[in-house]
Amino acid sequence: MSAPRDQHFLIDPSAVERILSCIEVGGCRILEIGPGRGILTRALLDRGATVVAVELDYALCRTLESLFSPEISRGRLLLVQGDAVRCALPPFEKVVSNLPYSVSSRITFRLLDVGFSEAILMYQKEFAERMVTKPGTSGCGRLSIMAQTYAEIEPCFEISPQSFNPMPKVRSLVLRLIPHEPRFPLVDRTRYNDIVRVLFSHRRKTVRNGLKSLRGSLGSEHLEYLLSQIPEDILSSRPEELQLEDFALLANAGLKP
Numbered sequence: 001m002s003a004p005r006d007q008h009f010l011i012d013p014s015a016v017e018r019i020l021s022c023i024e025v026g027g028c029r030i031l032e033i034g035p036g037r038g039i040l041t042r043a044l045l046d047r048g049a050t051v052v053a054v055e056l057d058y059a060l061c062r063t064l065e066s067l068f069s070p071e072i073s074r075g076r077l078l079l080v081q082g083d084a085v086r087c088a089l090p091p092f093e094k095v096v097s098n099l100p101y102s103v104s105s106r107i108t109f110r111l112l113d114v115g116f117s118e119a120i121l122m123y124q125k126e127f128a129e130r131m132v133t134k135p136g137t138s139g140c141g142r143l144s145i146m147a148q149t150y151a152e153i154e155p156c157f158e159i160s161p162q163s164f165n166p167m168p169k170v171r172s173l174v175l176r177l178i179p180h181e182p183r184f185p186l187v188d189r190t191r192y193n194d195i196v197r198v199l200f201s202h203r204r205k206t207v208r209n210g211l212k213s214l215r216g217s218l219g220s221e222h223l224e225y226l227l228s229q230i231p232e233d234i235l236s237s238r239p240e241e242l243q244l245e246d247f248a249l250l251a252n253a254g255l256k257p
């Protein structure tokens with residue numbers, strides 16, 4: 001069993017130090033998701049950041065309110081009790097968080113959608129490794145493609161389970177994310193997201209066969225037309241052999257720029 005609400009609190013000051021050595025926070029408005037007992041929050045405030053902290057747990061919010069009451073009354077900390085997957089997010093520039101692992105994916109894509117200049121985020125190690133697996137290499141998947149379409153992602157360092165209380169069963173990896181516009185222009189982002197999802201839900205099939213599952217939504221005629229627009233070497237590849245450029249070409253096929 002993992003802890004309720006993914007609550008594994010950092011207790012290792014050197015890990016906090018390393019996280020904050022990766023990013024300039026002084027004078028910035030930082031979003032922190034899941035502040036927990038406030039170890040990162042305190043370090044961010046000490047370095048001159050203004051913090052917006054979103055915490056789901058009611059009891060932890062009450063604890064944070066009393067721990068940080070001077071900073072809250074001076075407007076240096078805005079505490080929001082809510083679910084970071086769906087609650088309104090006040091404006092922010094950068095993100096520093098030890099993310100709740102069960103919602104890492106939804107939070108990451110939400111953040112990329114909202115926009116920010118830089119993020120230092122801690123993930124479960126296997127998840128983080130999938131985020132940085134290069135397109136065209138084995139093990140790359142929907143998460144790798146979607147994340148790397150919208151951001152530059154760089155591994156920073158690992159944090160061992162001993163740095164947390166309670167100790168998690170998994171290892172953690174800290175990543176830096178710098179969002180950018182897709183390198184290969186997309187006519188319709190929803191279409192792109194759908195194509196990437198469909199292809200990786202049939203990851204052992206060739207692109208040609210994977211795309212056939214779109215027959216229902218596109219209609220046979222339109223599907224045949226799309227297939228005729230796509231080079232044969234892409235159609236006969238498997239999704240993990242494709243580059244970002246190829247996914248863009250597949251998603252843009254038949255659409256006017």
Ligand code: SAH
Binds near residue numbers: 060
């Ligand atoms: N940042 C703290 C705590 C990390 S544990 C530290 O490093 O010590 C993850 C935190 O995320 C917990 O406090 C948990 O209550 C909170 N959390 C879990 N799901 C959440 C969600 N959907 N939205 C906001 N916070 C969430």
